[in-house]
Amino acid sequence: MSGVRKKKDRYAVPAVDAMLDAVEYLAEHKQPLGVTHLARELGLSTNLVFRVMKRLVERGYATIDEASNYQLGTHFFTLGMKLYSRFDLRRQARGFLRELCVKCGETCQLQVPDGDRMLAAEVITPDSDYYMQVVPGSRVYYHANAFGKCVLAHLPEDDLNAVLAEGLPALTPNSIASEEKLREELETVRETGLAHDRNEYLLGVYCIGAPVFDFQGRVVAGIGITGLSSRLHNERVAELEQLVKKCAASISRAMGTDRQDV
Numbered sequence: 001m002s003g004v005r006k007k008k009d010r011y012a013v014p015a016v017d018a019m020l021d022a023v024e025y026l027a028e029h030k031q032p033l034g035v036t037h038l039a040r041e042l043g044l045s046t047n048l049v050f051r052v053m054k055r056l057v058e059r060g061y062a063t064i065d066e067a068s069n070y071q072l073g074t075h076f077f078t079l080g081m082k083l084y085s086r087f088d089l090r091r092q093a094r095g096f097l098r099e100l101c102v103k104c105g106e107t108c109q110l111q112v113p114d115g116d117r118m119l120a121a122e123v124i125t126p127d128s129d130y131y132m133q134v135v136p137g138s139r140v141y142y143h144a145n146a147f148g149k150c151v152l153a154h155l156p157e158d159d160l161n162a163v164l165a166e167g168l169p170a171l172t173p174n175s176i177a178s179e180e181k182l183r184e185e186l187e188t189v190r191e192t193g194l195a196h197d198r199n200e201y202l203l204g205v206y207c208i209g210a211p212v213f214d215f216q217g218r219v220v221a222g223i224g225i226t227g228l229s230s231r232l233h234n235e236r237v238a239e240l241e242q243l244v245k246k247c248a249a250s251i252s253r254a255m256g257t258d259r260q261d262v
Contacts (some may be wrong), residue, residue, distance in 0.1 A: 018044050019052045023072065026062070032069030089220060090122050092254040093212070097124045097223065100247040104240055106227035107132045108247075110212075111147035112220065114139055116166045118148040121221070132205060132226045140201065143168045143182055144175045146209035147222025149195035153186040154211055154219035174199045193248075193261070194241050195222070199229060206232050208240055210248035215256030223248050 021042045026033065035053060039046040053070050056062035060075040093110045101108040101124045110122035117139035125131055142148030142163055152160055170177040176185060189195045189211075197207035209224035224244045232240075252262045 015048070015052065018042070018048050019056065022049060022052055023056075023061075023076075026070065026072050027076075032065055032067070032071045034067070034069045038070070089212070089214075089251075089255065093122060093221070093223065093251045094124070096247050096250045096254070097122060100124075100223075100225065100243055101126050103243055104225050105131075106225040106231070106240075107134055108223070108225055109134055109147060109207075110221055110223050111140070111145070111151075111209075113151055116163065118142055118145055118151065118222070130228070130231075132228055134226055141169065141171070144171050144197065144200040145222075146195040146197040146207035146224055149186060149189055149197075150209045150211035150222035150224075151219050152182075153189035153195070154213075171201055172199055172203050174203075176200065193245055195224075204229050208237075208244050210244045211252075212248050212255065213252045213257040213259050213262060215258070217257060217259050220255070221251075223251060 021044070022038055025038065025042060035046050035050045038044075038053070039049040042049065053062055053064070056073070057064050057070070061073050062070050063073045064070055089112065090110065097108045097110060105126050105128060107126065108124045109120055111118040112121045113119075118141070120134055120136050120138040120140070123134045123136045125133070140148065142152050152163060155163070164179055164182070168177045168179065168182060169175070176182045185195075193210055195207075195209045195211075197205070197209075199205065201207075205226065206229045207224060207226045209222045211219050212221040212223055214220045224247075225240060249262045252259065
């Protein structure tokens with residue numbers, strides 16, 4: 001991992017990093033904040049923070065009040081709305097995930113690629129006293145996660161290699177930490193249209209996933225169910241797998257895919 005970090009740092013731009021740090025910090029704090037506070041919390045010089053914030057104000061990405069405290073401006077909201085269409089997948093998937101949740105009685109997820117991790121973009125929980133809680137917005141590794149495996153199995157080779165280069169940490173004794181073994185499993189995912197997490201991310205937790213494709217035939221997500229292993233009975237596995245595949249196919253068709261294998 002250190003080798004990857006060094007490679008990324010070669011292209012670091014301190015002023016840009018300072019700006020992004022300030023933006024992320026302000027996004028997490030609702031109240032207006034001053035330069036001194038930001039500099040102290042971010043470990044940056046007050047001069048650098050002042051110049052960064054002044055430029056953000058000039059570009060409309062921040063506002064300054066009479067006490068010289070800063071908040072993020074409306075330009076970030078405007079950018080977010082321009083990107084909103086990228087998240088149409090969530091709207092398309094929500095109804096199908098709810099139907100899957102009712103049929104299987106387990107937590108259902110939509111996970112999308114988010115750089116070096118998968119992001120839990122949508123989580124539907126069952127009307128039950130006992131179920132596996134997944135926090136929306138959680139970022140998880142690809143390789144020990146059924147939904148991540150669904151995506152990895154259908155990525156272009158260069159994109160797959162980039163993810164694998166980040167490493168395959170063993171999160172439990174069942175995690176696949178070998179690239180060769182992971183590639184073998186990804187081939188199975190491509191053949192069956194299904195991926196599994198068998199206590200690989202957390203002991204006592206299972207997942208069954210299937211890939212979702214967009215109108216260009218590109219993999220855009222993994223969906224499926226997450227539950228406690230103690231509730232998974234062998235005689236029901238085949239039924240759950242078919243429910244997951246049907247749900248993924250319905251979402252893919254809603255996204256306009258023309259893939260014949262869906």
